[in-house]
Amino acid sequence: MKKVKMGIISFEHMHAMAYAQALMEAPQVEFVGITDDDAFRGTEMAAHFKTTYYPDYKDLLKEELDGVIICTCNKLHKDMTIAAAEAGAHILVEKPFATNEEDAKAMLEVVERNKVQIMTAFPMRFHPAILAAKEAVDRGELGEILSITGINHGKIPSGWFLSRELAGGGAVMDHTVHLADLMRWFTNSEYASVYCESGELLHNKGIDDCGIVTVELDNGVFGTIDCSWGHHDNYTIWPEVYMEIVGTQGVLEVEAFKQIARVFDVSANVVEDMVWGSNADDGLVQEFIRVVQTGDIPKVTGMDGVRAMEVALAAYRSTNSHKVEPVIHI
């Protein structure tokens, strides 16, 4: 099969590093180039990943790319998606899909019109532990699912992540979506309503950093998502993606980042959990490469990203109203 031409728009989101590594290593990919508003970062990354730096994203898109990965700040997902789709490239967009319903609609509309695929970057869908949990549920080992408790803690990010304007919100926007996607996937049901208590409680950075989102799905399953940036600086690991799934015939707990070995580093005075488990980003990028090669519908669609974003948006409404809010589907 002919090599596919691919590129990355922006390294604003740090996940771009893992995606670039995967593109660089994929034999079926011609890693055409990257673009970034920050010339220093752009040239650094281009050098590191042995590709070309394009100061203007429009120039990168003129290279007749087959696929593009968008890792800008959340707010720019819409503009970059429109530009990429109109240039005829399939798209992998970082989560959250967008920061509001209007942008999300515009993005879905433009990919439809240009007959390209759009995929949402939910790497946990490709994590072997999450997949094993999903298979156990699908085999009926737990009976019927009744409730899911989810925790997605992490350390507080920096830069544009702390800008409501650029990120669309804080922890509730950043962290609700991963588990919202997994719970919807595990239960095969859509979200009905959301209640949320959230706020700026831990870090004093001017944006929500703590939240408990309670969800109810159409099939009656309920659950909570703890989306807090709840790991302090010296916590032994950055991420936590945990679900406790309670069914009529059993309970399954999955913690994606539990395949660790604990490192005690005297020189840096650091205790750190080093993950030896599989890298989920690889699976995500391999799936996107497959989509770019075949034009197939991705395993994680744009609509999957939209449905998760809708939960975060309802959570913000509920935080303000102190009421249960319906999830508004576009």
Add this chain to the structure above:
Amino acid sequence: MLKVALVGCGTMGKTHAQGYGTIPNAKVVAVCDIREEEGRKVADIFGAKYYQDYDRMLAEGDFDVVDLCIPTYMHKDFAIKAMELRKHVFCEKPIANTVEDAQIMIDKAQEMGVKFSIGHVVRFFPAYKKAIETIQEGRIGTPKLIRTTRNGAYPSWSWQDWYSNYEYSGGPLVDLVIHDLDWIIHHFGDVKRVYAKSLNGKIKGQDHCLVTLRLNNGAIAHVEGSWGYPQGAIFGSTFEVIGTQGQIEFDSRKSSPIQKQTNHGTFSCSFENPLQPNEEPYTHELQVFINAVVENQAPLITGEQAKKALQVALAAIESSKTGQPVTL
């Protein structure tokens, strides 16, 4: 030496009996249980007098304290009868099934001038105590996000299966989760708003609930309680307190110094957590109450505090039924 009458010889009664065995300033002199065999077994440990009938015990017995280890729906009537005879009362949690009953008990204790305390024993669990001490030293800054879990299988072993009648037991929100509600309210602050999801007894032999609390001071708490684990599951409790300057985590299933796997015909796995007798939480809570009676001090855990936890648990039930948050 205080003289104690122990009422109810089920799981909690037997646990309390064990506690009194190492309490130097109290002695069990009377034991009451409608099941003669169970009652006599416990009475014999102490050489105490066995009674099948509670009223008879109250009429005949000579004791200072009544310790109630009976189903929740019996708490009020049993406590009131004892208080009217000026007996001090230690009552297992939850205080009652309704706030009205709790208030009647509190008022009666006040009126008769007797000590009254409730077995919110989690406050005496060493890990929970140590965490609070650490937080009070300021080591994690101001607590802002509190998570607790208390998860196990359905309590299918209860006398006449009274747990399954939520009119009697209140279900897991009132019977199980109340432990953590008391711990949170007492140490982290009063509750402003409650939102909860629960199966509310819709499924036979299984229940599960998730509660979100917003405290008056702005902190958020997530409290999970389960009677939904498969029969045979190892009971577990956890807490996680995240403050502005750090965090504390505890998981009972990862903190046991003894994990035993054996096979004498069938495989068995158990976790054990041995402690010095005076640090064993059930003994400790009883010792603290006995000392309060002896020294004529207010008990550490008051009826008012227990009522507060009950109010939040009942608000959680209301929220889970109406689907809307409840503001207290």
